[in-house]
Amino acid sequence: FDALAAFDPDIAGVVTDELDRLRSGLQLIASENFTSPAVLAALGSTLSNKYAEGYPGRRYYGGCEVVDRAEEIGIARAKELFGAEHANLQPHSGANANLAVYGAFMQPGDTFLAMALPHGGHLTHGAKVSFSGKWFNAVPYGVAEKTEHIDYDQVRDLAREHRPKMIICGGSAIPRLIDFPVFREIADEVGAVLMVDAAHFIGLVAGKAIPSPVPYADVVTFTTHKVLRGPRGGAIVCKAEHAKAIDKAAFPMMQGGPLMHAVAAKAVNFKECLTPEYQAYTRQVVANAQALTEGLATEGLRPVAGGTDTHLALLDLQETGVTGVDAETRCGAAGIVLNKNAIPFDPQPASVASGIRVGSPAVTTQGMTESDMKSIASLIGTAIRDVDGSRTAEVAAGVRELVGAHPAYPEPGRTS
Ligand code: PLP
Numbered sequence: 001f002d003a004l005a006a007f008d009p010d011i012a013g014v015v016t017d018e019l020d021r022l023r024s025g026l027q028l029i030a031s032e033n034f035t036s037p038a039v040l041a042a043l044g045s046t047l048s049n050k051y052a053e054g055y056p057g058r059r060y061y062g063g064c065e066v067v068d069r070a071e072e073i074g075i076a077r078a079k080e081l082f083g084a085e086h087a088n089l090q091p092h093s094g095a096n097a098n099l100a101v102y103g104a105f106m107q108p109g110d111t112f113l114a115m116a117l118p119h120g121g122h123l124t125h126g127a128k129v130s131f132s133g134k135w136f137n138a139v140p141y142g143v144a145e146k147t148e149h150i151d152y153d154q155v156r157d158l159a160r161e162h163r164p165k166m167i168i169c170g171g172s173a174i175p176r177l178i179d180f181p182v183f184r185e186i187a188d189e190v191g192a193v194l195m196v197d198a199a200h201f202i203g204l205v206a207g208k209a210i211p212s213p214v215p216y217a218d219v220v221t222f223t224t225h226k227v228l229r230g231p232r233g234g235a236i237v238c239k240a241e242h243a244k245a246i247d248k249a250a251f252p253m254m255q256g257g258p259l260m261h262a263v264a265a266k267a268v269n270f271k272e273c274l275t276p277e278y279q280a281y282t283r284q285v286v287a288n289a290q291a292l293t294e295g296l297a298t299e300g301l302r303p304v305a306g307g308t309d310t311h312l313a314l315l316d317l318q319e320t321g322v323t324g325v326d327a328e329t330r331c332g333a334a335g336i337v338l339n340k341n342a343i344p345f346d347p348q349p350a351s352v353a354s355g356i357r358v359g360s361p362a363v364t365t366q367g368m369t370e371s372d373m374k375s376i377a378s379l380i381g382t383a384i385r386d387v388d389g390s391r392t393a394e395v396a397a398g399v400r401e402l403v404g405a406h407p408a409y410p411e412p413g414r415t416s
Pocket of ligand 1: 031092093094095096098121122124170171172197198199200223233234
């Protein structure tokens, strides 16, 4: 960091200001976390310099014998961590991982089934603005209106009607567990490939806090930077029979050279995830999400699907008369960082939304527990109802107290 500060104070200032922002607020974005100094060290290393198109032992460049070791170690750890037959750590992001899998199993125009975006799916699952909706025929399924759980009968009916090449489950705002055996059964019935996009919850799987999709899915894609707490990036694990197709799709079909510093950082992260401490962390993530959800319910925010089994909750604000966008702004003004989110069957456009999404990964990394979640819920309730901003200072003081007791990146002198 000293070299950066001496050469480029503008960007050094961005780095320190962002660290201050992280430290001074409550980070409740469900897809974010605080990665470790060990992971950051690998990310900020000279491995970033190396071109290594191809795979270990089969590169298109010389001088890869050292970086090969990072990828081999990372692949071995991923296979151990997830009980997987094959792993590919090269996708630069979750979207790239999904694109690679679509490339491996489908041709443009082919049909796949996936969760609708407004019901908790992801842009890359067939939204019209995404390559996935432009190049493929995406058929959306959703949640049942009464239970707000995935409507498995609808999934089965749509699969029988459309005979998709692939069925995808997983998403960005699904608070409840997904029934992977049922998805497997439906995929088998219609001869479809089952892909699980586990980006959000793979960290909980790694920590054994929730059941794994790996035994059921043909292929599992994920990001490495959410509950998992690794570097920003993507990865794929799959059955051995799909290994060749997946590797060819990641490179050279969709990407060029891998980011070897990121591959190494993923390996470091997997080592962290193999520890009992990480398993305890993931159990606390779930306990905290549940405590936060219960606290928010007592503040008059209705938990969608009746609660959460994971690291995130979706709250319906309609009974408070406050929109998602206003809730996000009011909480943000007091240092509580969360996002507005559409709820299933939302009467509002996505830019306004009737809900908010909250997640516990980052605050749990800071060491907060259930009693802190109750305090956070009360602060959120106050902020949301604070129409004129007269209580912003009071809420901000509550936030400062919590983050003061549980600082993010507490080591003295650590700035990046
Ligand atoms: N899939 C799901 C379910 C996600 O939630 C996300 C990102 O939040 C992605 C894919 C895309 O990941 P990335 O932003 O790394 O491209």
